[in-house]
Amino acid sequence: MLRIGAVSYLNTRPLVYGLRERLEGLGSLTLDLPSRLADDLANGDLDVALIPSIEYLRGTGAQIVSDAVIACRGPVWSVRLLSRVPIANIRRLALDEGSRTSAALVRLLLADQYDLHPETIPLPMETDPESVDADAVLLIGDRAMPPPTGVYQEIWDLGDRWCQWSGHPFVFAMWIAREGIDAQPLAKILAAARDEGVQNLESIAQQEAGSHGLTSNDLHHYFTDNLHFRLGPQERQGLHIYQQRASELGLISQAREFHFCSAS
Numbered sequence: 001m002l003r004i005g006a007v008s009y010l011n012t013r014p015l016v017y018g019l020r021e022r023l024e025g026l027g028s029l030t031l032d033l034p035s036r037l038a039d040d041l042a043n044g045d046l047d048v049a050l051i052p053s054i055e056y057l058r059g060t061g062a063q064i065v066s067d068a069v070i071a072c073r074g075p076v077w078s079v080r081l082l083s084r085v086p087i088a089n090i091r092r093l094a095l096d097e098g099s100r101t102s103a104a105l106v107r108l109l110l111a112d113q114y115d116l117h118p119e120t121i122p123l124p125m126e127t128d129p130e131s132v133d134a135d136a137v138l139l140i141g142d143r144a145m146p147p148p149t150g151v152y153q154e155i156w157d158l159g160d161r162w163c164q165w166s167g168h169p170f171v172f173a174m175w176i177a178r179e180g181i182d183a184q185p186l187a188k189i190l191a192a193a194r195d196e197g198v199q200n201l202e203s204i205a206q207q208e209a210g211s212h213g214l215t216s217n218d219l220h221h222y223f224t225d226n227l228h229f230r231l232g233p234q235e236r237q238g239l240h241i242y243q244q245r246a247s248e249l250g251l252i253s254q255a256r257e258f259h260f261c262s263a264s
């Protein structure tokens with residue numbers, strides 16, 4: 001049985017639509033924070049997981065299993081930098097502990113656009129962003145979605161900032177298999193779950209909205225207009241640009257070749 005892990009945020013509901021049933025007899029599915037999924041894949045506690053793309057670029061796992069991904073082609077809504085000071089004055093930055101990709105992305109954008117290299121501190125899941133001693137806070141996933149309660153001078157949507165800066169989509173997370181795992185049977189299953197999820201965005205939005213304090217219209221808009229669930233040539237290009245720049249800034253040690261599972 002394969003041990004499979006997926007992100008526990010709303011953004012992943014369309015990717016795991018009916019997935020447990022499809023996996024019957026082949027694997028089990030657990031949901032967790034993106035950063036923990038990457039650590040569990042790296043230490044062998046998971047066989048396949050939806051991990052932050054930067055962790056794959058850093059060397060975690062062996063193969064990209066599917067073209068089902070979490071990406072965006074403009075504003076993403078759920079990845080935001082909230083700054084109490086003008087962006088150019090950020091000295092201390094708190095980073096959502098669930099994140100790896102966006103944690104590197106925000107440092108990359110601050111370095112390239114403002115020549116800024118702030119001190120970073122972790123923002124634990126249970127910590128209220130209002131209470132943290134930092135000039136700015138990076139939030140991802142469900143907790144980034146409600147309107148912020150504090151007073152902020154500037155708010156960045158990192159999907160939007162990246163796409164405007166690079167001219168390419170951004171890939172936040174990908175299904176990755178660890179070394180030695182035959183993930184081929186999974187490739188079709190993950191793509192089929194995504195395809196069915198994408199066909200049912202309206203009903204997923206209706207099911208999930210209330211418990212997250214969102215309207216089903218807003219959530220439907222998030223799934224259809226903000227998120228993008230397929231790794232195509234433009235997304236690959238965006239990933240290459242991110243890899244290149246992250247490596248130049250020392251956020252990853254060296255660029256790796258992308259390996260795709262043959263059935264994907």
Ligand SMILES: C=C(O[C@@H]1C=C(C(=O)O)C=C[C@H]1O)C(=O)O
Nearest residue numbers: 034052078099100101102141172
């Ligand atoms: C768009 C998002 O993509 C995510 C961002 C990730 C990261 O920053 O490491 C990892 C997985 C995705 O859940 C989000 O969480 O809002």
